[in-house]
Amino acid sequence: MSELERIRIEGYNQELIHHRNILFPGFTNDLLKIKTMKLRPDDTFIIGYPKSGTTWTEEIVWLVENNLDYDKSLKTSHFERVLFLDKEPIIKIDQLPAPRVLKSHLPLEYLPDDIAKFCKVIYIMRNPKDVLVSYFSFVKWLKDLEFSGTLEDIVEHFSKNKILYGDWCDHVNKYFSNPDVLFICYEDLLEKQMETVKKIVEFLGKKKTDEEIEKLIEFTSFHKMKTNKSFGMIPKDWNEFIDKFDFKLFFRKGQIGNWVSHFTEKMSDFVDEIVKQKINPKIKVRYLPLKES
Numbered sequence: 073m074s075e076l077e078r079i080r081i082e083g084y085n086q087e088l089i090h091h092r093n094i095l096f097p098g099f100t101n102d103l104l105k106i107k108t109m110k111l112r113p114d115d116t117f118i119i120g121y122p123k124s125g126t127t128w129t130e131e132i133v134w135l136v137e138n139n140l141d142y143d144k145s146l147k148t149s150h151f152e153r154v155l156f157l158d159k160e161p162i163i164k165i166d167q168l169p170a171p172r173v174l175k176s177h178l179p180l181e182y183l184p185d186d187i188a189k190f191c192k193v194i195y196i197m198r199n200p201k202d203v204l205v206s207y208f209s210f211v212k213w214l215k216d217l218e219f220s221g222t223l224e225d226i227v228e229h230f231s232k233n234k235i236l237y238g239d240w241c242d243h244v245n246k247y248f249s250n251p252d253v254l255f256i257c258y259e260d261l262l263e264k265q266m267e268t269v270k271k272i273v274e275f276l277g278k279k280k281t282d283e284e285i286e287k288l289i290e291f292t293s294f295h296k297m298k299t300n301k302s303f304g305m306i307p308k309d310w311n312e313f314i315d316k317f318d319f320k321l322f323f324r325k326g327q328i329g330n331w332v333s334h335f336t337e338k339m340s341d342f343v344d345e346i347v348k349q350k351i352n353p354k355i356k357v358r359y360l361p362l363k364e365s
């Protein structure tokens with residue numbers, strides 16, 4: 073792979089990493105070493121484009137993998153239980169005890185070849201208009217990025233690959249096309265909860281009763297996660313990029329269709345056109361709650 077470079081993009085406070093026409097946050101560690109990291113058959117990777125519901129999926133998966141240990145979920149930092157592959161040094165990832173549950177936003181081509189054949193990969197997709205609104209709120213607040221532009225600028229960046237982790241359609245299409253990846257949607261996780269969580273449990277090769285799944289859904293509901301203090305337990309070495317961390321900002325609205333309150337018609341049409349041109353037509357993107365669509 074070609075060399076990484078650090079570049080400035082208008083609106084961002086910090087340098088970003090640029091590699092093969094894709095931008096990554098400045099904190100990204102060991103980006104090109106991830107491809108050759110040592111996988112273990114009991115690894116589970118939770119992957120999503122930023123702001124697609126990755127943290128939510130991670131919590132569900134971690135609980136399923138850890139015998140529904142609600143007590144530990146409340147008492148141990150989420151970010152120590154589920155390591156952020158993109159940020160942590162590979163040496164630290166290598167030393168984690170099994171089974172590892174790892175989070176990433178990386179495009180598929182940055183992960184080891186055949187990763188989904190060798191271990192479990194779950195990908196969560198969310199409609200890009202809600203992603204963009206959530207992304208905008210996040211990059212404005214994150215100390216490392218402090219984006220000073222507008223939502224309209226972010227929508228424009230979306231079309232020009234000036235957004236972190238690359239082109240949304242490419243990201244989604246590649247994971248969707250890999251038959252070994254479990255591909256789920258944020259909108260289904262919110263509105264077809266039982267069915268979607270059952271898919272996750274089955275994919276992980278576990279057995280849970282309906283009652284256990286109902287409790288899991290309740291425990292990982294938006295309002296419960298927002299008050300789970302383990303999301304406020306930030307590892308010490310994260311302070312460099314998260315200042316005055318209010319973990320509730322991580323859980324902003326948790327809705328389908330919040331974009332309607334932020335997008336102009338022009339912005340909405342613009343995103344529709346890009347998605348129409350590039351998305352794999354087999355992928356159904358849902359922009360509104362079921363009753364409104």
Ligand SMILES: Nc1ncnc2c1ncn2[C@@H]1O[C@H](COP(=O)(O)OS(=O)(=O)O)[C@@H](OP(=O)(O)O)[C@H]1O
Pocket residue numbers: 120121122123124125126127128202205206207209262292293294295297322323324325326327330
């Ligand atoms: N339990 C639950 N239910 C519903 N929605 C939830 C839940 N947990 C997180 N969220 C929402 O997911 C959005 C954040 O996505 P990510 O976790 O992928 O963000 S990150 O990129 O990893 O920072 C972000 O979306 P917005 O609220 O639209 O900003 C979170 O609020």
